[in-house]
Amino acid sequence: MDYVSTRGKVKEIGFMDAVLMGLADDGGLIIPKHIPQVTTETLGKWQQLSYSELALEVFSLFIQDEIPRNDLKELVDNSYSTFRDPAVTPLHKLNDELYVLELFHGPTFAFKDVALQFLGNLYGYISRKTDSIIHILGATSGDTGASAIEGVRGKEGIRICILHPHQKVSKVQELQMTTVDDANVLNLAVEGTFDDCQRIIKELFADVDFKHRYHLRAINSINIARILAQTVYYFYAYLQLSKENKTDKLNFSVPTGNFGDIFAGYLARKMGLPIHKLILATNENNILERFVREGVYEPGAFRGTYSPSMDIQVASNFERYLFYLYGEDGQAVSTIMQQFKDTGRVVIPADKLQLVQADFVGYSVENEESLDTIRTYYDKYNYLLDPHTACGVAAADKITADNEVTVALSTAHPAKFDESIQLRSIEQVFPQQIQALFNKPQFQTVVGGTNNEIQDQLEKFF
């Protein structure tokens, strides 16, 4: 399978080079040259597969023989053996119309583990096979950082530096990252927002000399491996519900910040998975919902919300979607992204907006509404949602029509966001792994938000 850039100026590369490249060298994002198709017959054959078996099949479509099947199987099996639930991503039924897809049974209690356990192992594999140096640089609004660190901590030949917005992540998210004392981990707490962190790392990756000199590798969803791994659970949920004849009009409701998770659903649909509505749920940082409603993509003022992992204005994977919206025309994408850089705004014409509205249904959830949803579902179903999942569930409540079934993606365990949950007077018992974090010393360096400062830190660390 060959991979190309959304801006069309990178020559075709294989899967492992695509993983190593992270951000495309022309500043775009990597995408597969062709999207593999999955037929109804294949879906039928996949129905009885376990999560790991299914992941192996889906990954094989994108990797083909570049990684021998036995090696790939070992990577996949190791990655999902760390999950606490045998189903890896089990479905929890709330009522006949609504299921929650629990993606938080991995080591750091967030959906990011599904892709990052795999990507951590994949980096180890690539480094052994190709002698590549792996120096990971990532940005997080809370969940990706902990999960990426967990995926590679202590691994020989790999170093990782994560930027997070200082004091803008939850306490548990901060502890998960900063209590790790392995020498190959560096946590930089940036005075600014997640958008500042993401802008810095994208600029450093776009400086191709710097990127090559320091062997920078990506773990954010700019890395295509993240997206591919996240398509698997859409297939898995669909296949479980197809056993109960629930897939006639099956929607997915996805809490969205960086557009990676919902883009994985969009890709699964393009592969042939019959997804009815893709519901794009945002919090008050609703640039994406406004885009779906009005066709205008323009960051608003930053809002600190109860769902901090989604406190994002500029969504990385938006560019991947633009690529398909504009008929896979790299030149058109380059022009639009340049216009966004120059003016801070993208406006699409009416015919394109119609296509967007056929692809997604948007709903933006107010802060208080997210907490009310948590309380309502706790009272009605004795089920505790985290504030991000609550956005997905609130959107599902609004958008699901008669005769439709919606799967709301549950992106994190509620224990990661206790400060928000306590605001509706709900007491929860922490899993022992999370409770234990409170007794550990923390390691992090607080830095300002200039590229030079970060560059200095990286030069010392890498």
Ligand SMILES: N[C@@H](CCOP(=O)(O)O)C(=O)O
């Ligand atoms: N919500 C994310 C932000 C980074 O997104 P990613 O999917 O590109 O890694 C987080 O929790 O860090």
